[in-house]
Amino acid sequence: MNRRLQAVADSHQAPQASTSSARNSVSPTKRDVSYDPYASSSSASPKASASPKKSLLDVLRPPSPTKAAIPRLAPLTLTNPAMVAKHVPCTMHLNVLPPELACSLFHAMVQESQGWCRNQWYLFDRMVESPHKTSFFVRHKDRVEGDKSYEEAASMWYNGRPNPPPKDFLPEMEAACEIIERVVSEQFALRKRYPLEWGGKGPDGQLWRANFAASNCYTGRNESVGFHSDQLTYLGPYATIASLSLGTTRTFRLRETIPKEETSTRQAQTFNIPLAHNSLTIMHATCQEYFKHSVPPQPALDVFRPLFPPEPDMPNEPSNIRINLTFRFYRPDFHPSSIPRCKCNVPMILRPDMKGRPKKGDEQRREIKYWWTCYAAAQNEGKGCNLWKVMDARAEGRGPFVGDQPGFLESV
Numbered sequence: 001m002n003r004r005l006q007a008v009a010d011s012h013q014a015p016q017a018s019t020s021s022a023r024n025s026v027s028p029t030k031r032d033v034s035y036d037p038y039a040s041s042s043s044a045s046p047k048a049s050a051s052p053k054k055s056l057l058d059v060l061r062p063p064s065p066t067k068a069a070i071p072r073l074a075p076l077t078l079t080n081p082a083m084v085a086k087h088v089p090c091t092m093h094l095n096v097l098p099p100e101l102a103c104s105l106f107h108a109m110v111q112e113s114q115g116w117c118r119n120q121w122y123l124f125d126r127m128v129e130s131p132h133k134t135s136f137f138v139r140h141k142d143r144v145e146g147d148k149s150y151e152e153a154a155s156m157w158y159n160g161r162p163n164p165p166p167k168d169f170l171p172e173m174e175a176a177c178e179i180i181e182r183v184v185s186e187q188f189a190l191r192k193r194y195p196l197e198w199g200g201k202g203p204d205g206q207l208w209r210a211n212f213a214a215s216n217c218y219t220g221r222n223e224s225v226g227f228h229s230d231q232l233t234y235l236g237p238y239a240t241i242a243s244l245s246l247g248t249t250r251t252f253r254l255r256e257t258i259p260k261e262e263t264s265t266r267q268a269q270t271f272n273i274p275l276a277h278n279s280l281t282i283m284h285a286t287c288q289e290y291f292k293h294s295v296p297p298q299p300a301l302d303v304f305r306p307l308f309p310p311e312p313d314m315p316n317e318p319s320n321i322r323i324n325l326t327f328r329f330y331r332p333d334f335h336p337s338s339i340p341r342c343k344c345n346v347p348m349i350l351r352p353d354m355k356g357r358p359k360k361g362d363e364q365r366r367e368i369k370y371w372w373t374c375y376a377a378a379q380n381e382g383k384g385c386n387l388w389k390v391m392d393a394r395a396e397g398r399g400p401f402v403g404d405q406p407g408f409l410e411s412v
């Protein structure tokens with residue numbers, strides 16, 4: 001992909017960048033191979049291509065000592081759950097489902113994925129398309145399935161593009177989800193909580209529950225998703241996302257966004273995590289605030305050989321497909337009816353101020369900010385009103401929050 005386009009697509013955390021997308025590895029659609037949003041007649045002129053003149057002092061001045069002092073960090077592959085937990089705000093749970101369920105869910109999703117779409121949206125004035133297929137499911141629980149306002153919310157999953165209503169969880173998804181909810185709950189008991197996390201409980205007393213799931217299908221080694229952090233519009237701050245991998249192993253790549261205050265003192269490290277069949281990666285609180293993640297194209301793939309065939313008397317065909325299901329909790333206090341709309345009358349999206357976040361060690365003293373930003377441009381031929389505002393969770397009537405619970409302050 002065009003490197004400038006990738007850079008633009010990656011820079012979506014600032015409020016001004018409302019033209020870019022949440023799920024932002026893009027391939028310009030149809031014939032658009034040489035797309036360059038920055039290309040202009042002046043940059044193409046012979047003048048602009050001549051090498052820029054430097055002053056003698058610039059040439060003689062030694063390189064800045066702070067820049068030279070920051071070590072470049074080589075990418076690190078996190079090959080086991082202990083390494084994952086040590087380096088990133090994620091946990092890895094191998095062989096999370098009974099093997100037969102993992103296989104039947106894989107086969108059912110591969111079958112379903114034939115009807116899934118590629119995400120399409122505008123980046124500036126060009127239509128772009130995600131290099132993998134995606135779909136969205138609602139759970140028959142929690143009263144969200146009868147709530148029509150979630151249909152618009154579901155369309156935000158497709159970058160604001162109107163789509164058919166979300167589908168119901170398949171029986172295999174429901175079975176998997178019950179197991180996954182238990183794993184997430186166990187983790188909640190072990191982890192530090194953040195004040196703006198949801199402080200309520202589900203109908204069965206759960207701290208976290210999945211009421212929606214987004215699915216992705218990657219066929220072959222080239223299908224991918226570029227670096228992004230997930231929109232927090234309906235998940236709220238410090239979201240927990242439980243991501244199940246089925247089928248062919250692919251690499252999950254994480255890279256920290258270094259706060260502005262620290263760019264002269266430390267560099268971001270890239271982490272690669274192999275996502276095996278039947279593994280659950282939980283992206284815990286701060287993963288969307290501090291890190292971007294991607295599933296990059298890769299030079300080669302090991303085909304997946306399912307343990308069980310789709311039907312008892314069918315052959316056990318190898319597959320080059322990876323299915324990903326991200327189980328998500330849409331918070332009641334971020335109900336679609338409570339999401340602010342911009343001047344284009346489109347729900348705004350919620351993003352953390354990743355660059356402006358507190359530096360390491362200051363997180364307890366200074367809260368990260370979140371922005372509501374206009375997202376109309378993703379569909380409206382790249383045009384939006386660019387409205388943005390800082391989220392004020394309490395003034396907006398959100399909560400209850402973990403931070404309001406008695407004893408929270410003493411526990412941090």
Ligand SMILES: O=C(O)CCC(=O)C(=O)O
Nearest residue numbers: 214216230243295324326
């Ligand atoms: O396929 C994956 O593991 C990641 C998918 C993802 O980042 C997303 O759906 O937001």
Ligand SMILES: [Fe+2]
Nearest residue numbers: 228229230293
């Ligand atoms: Fe994501």
